[in-house]
Amino acid sequence: MSQRDKTLRASNTCRWLLLLLWAVCMPTWAEQLMPAPSEWRQAEELRRYDYSLTELGFPQSVLLRGSESSAGLSFGSRLDELVEEATLDLGFSFSPSLVPHLSHLKVYLNGEFMSAVAVDPEKRLQQKVSIPLNTRYLADFNQVRVQLVGQPPEECYSPDSPSIWAELTGDTRLRTVSRVLPVANNxxxxxxxxxxxxxxxxxxxxxxxxxxxxxxxxxxxxxxxxxxxxxxxxxxxxxxxxxxxxxxxxxxxxxxxxxxxxxxxxxxxxxxxxxxxxxxxxxxxxxxxxxxxxxxxxxxxxxxxxxxxxxxxxxx
CATH class of the missing domain: 3.30.379 (Chitobiase; domain 2)
Structure with missing residues (x-):
């Protein structure tokens, strides 16, 4: 047997020994890091949360002044939970001065566009919509940003005009459904x-x-x-x-x-x-x-x- 063959044979033997060691030790490492399968099954439950505007960091309402103004609603995702559903119940009012087909609110989750809500000419001062949020974009710390795009009837206007405004009302809420995740005893x-x-x-x-x-x-x-x-x-x-x-x-x-x-x-x-x-x-x-x-x-x-x-x- 040549020296090269001996080297290859020794190398293959080492690989098999390493694989055997991995097979023996891996279950022990996994048991230390992860809960038992029975714990996973027993822990499969859902928790539902309903955050008010105050719990999201604001008082009774939020006033957006001027075109491109925005407000950020912050919430977190716990270590021991996986958010499976998230919905923004957005209550709002528009300025009577805004042009309906050009003015709207844009909703983002962690910088990703989620939806746009246009001015309803018949419900300027009392509107409410439910906007599903794509949970794929959730992180440990999250922000739902609501941005106003306002257009008054004048052809020449200032983006900071006092006639450009929208208000997020107190019935704005964020609802989430989370699945409980077992965590290791560490x-x-x-x-x-x-x-x-x-x-x-x-x-x-x-x-x-x-x-x-x-x-x-x-x-x-x-x-x-x-x-x-x-x-x-x-x-x-x-x-x-x-x-x-x-x-x-x-x-x-x-x-x-x-x-x-x-x-x-x-x-x-x-x-x-x-x-x-x-x-x-x-x-x-x-x-x-x-x-x-x-x-x-x-x-x-x-x-x-x-x-x-x-x-x-x-x-x-």
Missing amino acids: LQQLPAPFFDRRDYRALQLPVVLTGEGSLERLHAAGIVTSWFGALASWRGASFPVETERLPKQHALVFMTNTQRPSALQDFPPVSAPTLQMISHPENPAAKLLLIQGRDDADLVQAARGLVLGSELLSGP
């Missing part, structure tokens, strides 16, 4: 999914405190909720407290080896301050962030570790 994605910066709504994150509330336990809860509240910033935040029941949504659970919710009584005890992300026992699409310790003093250390070192965490 601390590396913190603060998500418990707080998702893509979500512009107020944060509501339940806290489970079982047993007698000592000062140290309340201290630990205060550290963690203050951190999440600071992350929520302008959105606002609330932290409803449960003493025994596990809320069927993303939640924080503070527990020691002796004081824990009944649903987690069989959970293994810990020997040091511990942080762990698990799937909800009754709702696999929801995650529980366990702040654990042997006693309440350990809970304070675990809480500080979460707040000060979350960027260094990984794995479940």
